[in-house]
Ligand SMILES: Nc1ncnc2c1ncn2[C@@H]1O[C@H](COP(=O)(O)OP(=O)(O)OP(=O)(O)O)[C@@H](O)[C@H]1O
């Protein structure tokens with residue numbers, strides 16, 4: 001006849017009321033799980049998009065390059081750096097990039113362009129550039145041709161097979177001027193990219209800028225963003241000044257701010273939701289205590305210590321919440337799993353905004369364990385706080401008054 | 406042998422305007438093996454008196470000495486423990502823990518006392534059989550009649566092997582047949598096991614069975630007859 005056993009039986013003596021209370025927790029938890037899952041699912045897909053659209057999960061570059069993105073601040077990609085990074089536990093791919101400006105001309109027309117030297121094979125594990133090739137072909141390894149973004153190509157009035165002249169300043173002031181055959185036309189979902197991008201093989205790019213073996217950044221991919229903190233820790237330890245390593249969130253502080261703001265909004269909604277649940281539980285506990293005042297008085301009168309009584313009442317309170325939370329979590333799993341596999345399709349303006357940003361117009365759900373255990377912890381804390389009330393009652397009950405109840 | 410000594414016991418309730426002297430200077434002794442009734446009109450102080458003797462309601466002044474201990478000098482936890490080990494209680498109604506069976510209700514108090522399982526089982530069987538409920542041990546209180554519930558309450562009060570049993574109007578909610586049954590059973594336990602019973606009542610038939618009748622009026626003892 002221990003505390004749990006008595007508490008358990010008490011829980012079911014007014015089974016309808018207990019069921020109603022648990023149902024309120026159940027629905028609260030389901031709503032909260034669905035909300036949290038959707039939030040975290042959309043953060044994951046946003047991060048994924050940013051990471052896969054441009055920055056990768058992390059980048060290594062020279063500190064000076066982060067301040068001032070000129071070709072003179074690029075870094076040398078030594079074998080030892082390459083090895084260190086490749087051998088870091090959790091790193092799945094690395095891709096080098098060399099990035100700088102040049103003037104692009106065809107016949108009489110000239111325009112500033114952003115030149116991006118990539119490793120055609122490795123880059124496909126980061127940003128799948130091949131996907132955006134609208135006409136022509138993607139770069140081969142060691143290719144001496146270029147891919148030109150669509151608006152720039154139209155402006156320069158060039159097409160596949162034409163030749164483009166690039167003229168600029170290379171490493172340490174050397175003149176960089178050469179002719180490149182156009183292999184393909186790129187069409188990105190983002191207009192700024194369409195206006196200015198020229199892609200070429202990184203070896204070709206290094207020769208063009210006179211920057212043999214130099215890169216502006218080394219992009220790092222991991223399998224799962226949960227691996228990132230560990231990867232960052234070991235890279236931060238092994239990468240030495242003047243080089244530095246930054247993760248996507250350091251590279252994209254605006255995205256982090258946006259997610260944080262959204263998360264704060266979600267927290268507010270959940271506070272309101274759980275307040276409703278909490279008052280439901282609290283109401284039940286108040287009723288339960290007032291109905292049982294006489295019984296509690298008798299029990300202390302015949303010799304039960306108040307702290308034991310407090311233990312029973314506290315356990316009942318926490319059990320009510322936790323059983324409700326457990327059933328809510330179990331009930332929410334099929335719902336969330338369904339939407340995880342069948343993301344909600346957005347329509348209208350929201351969908352268009354996402355398409356414009358190069359994302360699929362889908363609301364993703366997350367199945368991260370956090371989504372679930374977070375609710376259990378929240379309900380647990382709520383019931384612990386509510387449990388203070390019956391504990392207080394147990395310690396302050398006046399027996400002679402309770403016996404008259 | 407004296408089980409209880411009561412000296413100058415006073416209880417004054419201070420409600421907002423009026424001061425009620427619920428118990429107004431009672432001096433009494435109880436011997437082992439007594440079968441005593443406390444009677445008196447409504448409001449005469451019976452419940453207040455029994456609650457103070459039982460360690461449930463703190464006196465304004467005076468002493469309740471049980472086995473040499475002034476119980477009202479004990480700290481709150483010690484007092485609960487004292488009740489657990491020395492005093493059996495039977496209240497007017499709803500004595501039992503509703504979620505426990507008759508057996509568990511009786512066992513419960515021995516559990517609190519830390520008795521081992523073997524002793525508990527044996528004593529529960531003995532006691533419930535003695536109060537005539539050997540067949541209903543696994544029933545919850547809601548499945549028992551008022552009289553049966555009161556018998557379980559008596560069995561529970563006995564289970565802790567107390568020095569005496571206090572019962573505030575134990576028959577008030579019972580019909581005359583059940584009242585008679587309960588009283589006969591208490592009388593039998595009193596005679597055969599020498600258990601000390603102190604009970605309050607309004608019922609003339611119950612008073613008739615008592616061997617000592619203490620009459621209260623306005624918080625004072627107006628007569629104390631031994632038969
Ligand atoms: N908590 C309290 N606050 C104020 N006055 C009280 C309180 N409890 C009892 N009284 C008063 O003390 C007096 C004695 O009450 P008590 O309950 O002891 O009488 P009783 O003899 O048991 O009556 P009954 O036969 O109706 O049960 C009454 O006047 C009552 O109103």
Ligand SMILES: [Mg+2]
Pocket residue numbers: 451452453573
């Ligand atoms: Mg009374």
